[in-house]
Amino acid sequence: MKTVFAPTLRYYRRKLTGGVMLTLSALSAVVALIPLLLIFFYTISQGFDYLNLDFFIKMPKPVGEVGGGMANAIVGTLVLVATGSVIGLPIGIFTGIYLAEFGNNKFGSTVRFMTDVLSGVPSIVAGVVAYGFVVIPMKHFSALAGGVALSILMIPTVTRTTEEMIRLVPHSYREAGLALGIPQWKTTVQIVLRTAFPGIVTGILLAIARIAGETAPLLFTALGNRFWSTSLDQPIASLTVFIYDYAKAPFEGWNKQAWTAALVLIMLISILSLTVRIVTRSRYAQR
Amino acid sequence: MLLVILQGEISPTVGRGGGAIPRASALKTSPKRNLGDVVFKYTTLMFAVIVLSLILLMAYEMYVDSKPSILKFGWGFLTGTTWDPVQENYGALPFVFGTMASSFLALLIALPLSLGIAVFLSEMAPSWLERPLSFLIELLAGIPSIVYGLWGIFILVPWIRSSIEPPLSGYLGSLPIFRGAPYGFGMLAAGLILSVMILPIVASISRDVLKAVPQSQREASLAIGATKWESIRLILKDARSGILGATLLGLGRAIGETMAVTMVIGNRPTISASLFDPGYTMASVIANEFTEATTSMYISALIEIAILLFLITIIVNMLARLLVWSATRGKL
Numbered sequence: 001m002k003t004v005f006a007p008t009l010r011y012y013r014r015k016l017t018g019g020v021m022l023t024l025s026a027l028s029a030v031v032a033l034i035p036l037l038l039i040f041f042y043t044i045s046q047g048f049d050y051l052n053l054d055f056f057i058k059m060p061k062p063v064g065e066v067g068g069g070m071a072n073a074i075v076g077t078l079v080l081v082a083t084g085s086v087i088g089l090p091i092g093i094f095t096g097i098y099l100a101e102f103g104n105n106k107f108g109s110t111v112r113f114m115t116d117v118l119s120g121v122p123s124i125v126a127g128v129v130a131y132g133f134v135v136i137p138m139k140h141f142s143a144l145a146g147g148v149a150l151s152i153l154m155i156p157t158v159t160r161t162t163e164e165m166i167r168l169v170p171h172s173y174r175e176a177g178l179a180l181g182i183p184q185w186k187t188t189v190q191i192v193l194r195t196a197f198p199g200i201v202t203g204i205l206l207a208i209a210r211i212a213g214e215t216a217p218l219l220f221t222a223l224g225n226r227f228w229s230t231s232l233d234q235p236i237a238s239l240t241v242f243i244y245d246y247a248k249a250p251f252e253g254w255n256k257q258a259w260t261a262a263l264v265l266i267m268l269i270s271i272l273s274l275t276v277r278i279v280t281r282s283r284y285a286q287r
Numbered sequence: 288m289l290l291v292i293l294q295g296e297i298s299p300t301v302g303r304g305g306g307a308i309p310r311a312s313a314l315k316t317s318p319k320r321n322l323g324d325v326v327f328k329y330t331t332l333m334f335a336v337i338v339l340s341l342i343l344l345m346a347y348e349m350y351v352d353s354k355p356s357i358l359k360f361g362w363g364f365l366t367g368t369t370w371d372p373v374q375e376n377y378g379a380l381p382f383v384f385g386t387m388a389s390s391f392l393a394l395l396i397a398l399p400l401s402l403g404i405a406v407f408l409s410e411m412a413p414s415w416l417e418r419p420l421s422f423l424i425e426l427l428a429g430i431p432s433i434v435y436g437l438w439g440i441f442i443l444v445p446w447i448r449s450s451i452e453p454p455l456s457g458y459l460g461s462l463p464i465f466r467g468a469p470y471g472f473g474m475l476a477a478g479l480i481l482s483v484m485i486l487p488i489v490a491s492i493s494r495d496v497l498k499a500v501p502q503s504q505r506e507a508s509l510a511i512g513a514t515k516w517e518s519i520r521l522i523l524k525d526a527r528s529g530i531l532g533a534t535l536l537g538l539g540r541a542i543g544e545t546m547a548v549t550m551v552i553g554n555r556p557t558i559s560a561s562l563f564d565p566g567y568t569m570a571s572v573i574a575n576e577f578t579e580a581t582t583s584m585y586i587s588a589l590i591e592i593a594i595l596l597f598l599i600t601i602i603v604n605m606l607a608r609l610l611v612w613s614a615t616r617g618k619l
Contacts, residue, residue, distance in 0.1 A: 017514075017516060018514040018515055018516030021519075022515065025406040025407045026407050027403070028399070029404045029407045029408070032400060032404055032424055032486055036424075036426060036430075038442065039438050042438055042441075043437075091334050094333075094335075095334045098328075098332055098334060101331070103335070107335075111338060113605075114338065114342055116608045117608065120539045120603070120604035120607075121345075121597060122543025122544070122545065122570060123432075123543070124543065124574055125345070125593050125596055127577075128349060128573065128589075128590055128593040183321040183323050184327070185321070188327070189327075212431075213433065214432075215431070215432060215433040215545075216432070216570070216574055219574055219578065243433045244433055244550075247440055247550065248550075259441075262431075262434045265434065266434060273429060
């Protein structure tokens with residue numbers, strides 16, 4: 001017996017709809033890449049003019065004078081990120097350890113849930129909170145306030161990656177340690193944490209990459225500063241706030257320097273992300 | 288014989304603390320506890336408590352700081368349409384409107400695109416293409432907001448002003464949403480830039496949700512003669528709660544986004560139906576006016592806006608997390 005497959009009109013219509021929809025969805029992936037390419041293209045082409053050694057080692061010049069750099073802003077961003085990390089990392093890492101090692105209870109899942117919710121809090125709100133925590137009691141803007149705002153933003157990322165990385169450590173490692181009579185906390189610190197270390201570093205770098213690009217929480221905490229300052233007690237410059245001020249300014253030279261600052265910022269963040277990729281790759285290679 | 292083994296398994300009469308599986312939680316019930324263990328556990332617990340109390344502390348701090356404004360304006364703060372620092376009269380409605388309008392506009396643009404990307408990545412792309420493409424799209428999420436804003440001011444806004452708005456108002460100018468002068472700065476620019484910014488998160492979570500749909504679903508629908516697309520439609524239907532969660536996460540991101548929007552939306556507290564008109568969002572007004580706020584009532588009104596923003600994003604995020612959690616870790 002011979003079976004004949006006779007395609008009907010309906011069959012062609014179904015095929016056609018499918019083809020169209022699949023093409024559209026492939027196309028949307030292409031469309032999404034357009035802004036990415038455009039942003040990279042313009043940041044590099046517009047920012048390239050001022051990208052020289054002066055930008056990294058000179059101070060900003062007043063309006064009208066050509067040249068100058070953003071040495072204070074680059075150092076300021078580093079100071080702010082370091083301050084945020086000093087406050088945020090211990091809280092994030094220890095909470096992550098708690099969640100992974102002792103967090104299989106209701107309290108643990110509440111903390112986990114709240115951490116996820118905290119990661120969705122807008123960065124400007126973190127700024128307002130840091131204003132209330134630090135600026136109001138100190139009565140003036142300071143690098144410390146900026147650091148506090150940034151630490152609020154990095155805690156959720158660090159907590160969740162630390163927890164996930166510790167959970168990836170095979171249970172037999174813990175059992176081996178405990179079987180040797182090592183106390184549980186030493187097993188956690190010296191065996192489990194050491195195994196999870198590359199992963200935790202990844203999380204930390206991702207969190208740092210995120211806060212290095214933040215602007216909104218710094219506007220009314222660290223404020224910005226046209227002069228050299230590394231004091232935690234004083235307002236401090238940052239690359240991002242400089243970009244904001246220079247982009248709004250009606251001077252073409254400043255606008256150009258805003259692009260350069262954006263380029264430097266993107267390079268800084270790319271270096272961090274690349275490190276993350278290398279760290280994670282060597283981690284996967286180990287297995 | 289079998290019974291004996293079974294009994295032996297069911298009721299292990301081993302000494303205390305020597306249970307079958309030496310799990311961490313089993314150990315903490317053992318009577319001889321190492322002092323270091325206790326200290327370690329409570330140290331980490333203390334930090335967990337800090338994180339948990341942080342959200343409450345944030346809310347409390349903002350509540351205290353905005354009390355003058357809350358007491359003075361009450362619920363009228365939410366419905367007031369004037370924002371007049373000189374007369375000390377504050378109403379937040381234009382900002383709530385601006386935030387909602389720009390965020391929904393962004394979702395309207397980003398959602399179909401993100402779904403397309405998610406379908407492409409999880410159902411169509413071969414793995415050699417999927418990984419670099421996912422990486423590139425997640426790269427979009429890594430670009431700082433301020434860089435989007437910079438690009439918005441100097442590239443996107445001029446382009447909208449010269450190539451998007453004139454033809455729109457020329458052909459469709461009779462519609463109220465395309466009325467007004469084409470400045471470039473305004474709701475349309477804000478919505479466009481926000482859509483690019485939330486696209487990565489909506490796309491990547493939707494992809495994860497789609498991937499969590501069991502393979503047998505695909506096989507089943509293909510086996511009864513569905514075309515590839517018809518099978519994908521069924522999968523989308525299975526994944527709809529997770530996709531809704533991803534959408535809400537994107538919405539939460541859009542609502543809280545500050546710098547890029549501030550730089551392109553035009554910053555005027557008006558409520559207008561036209562996409563060409565400038566607007567103002569909750570986050571933008573805080574960013575713009577906080578350092579200029581001279582009176583304590585002005586500051587407390589701005590902090591009250593921050594509380595509103597905080598509450599809205601927390602609610603949106605809670606809903607989103609619950610939906611995404613149940614889609615990727617639950618039964619599916």
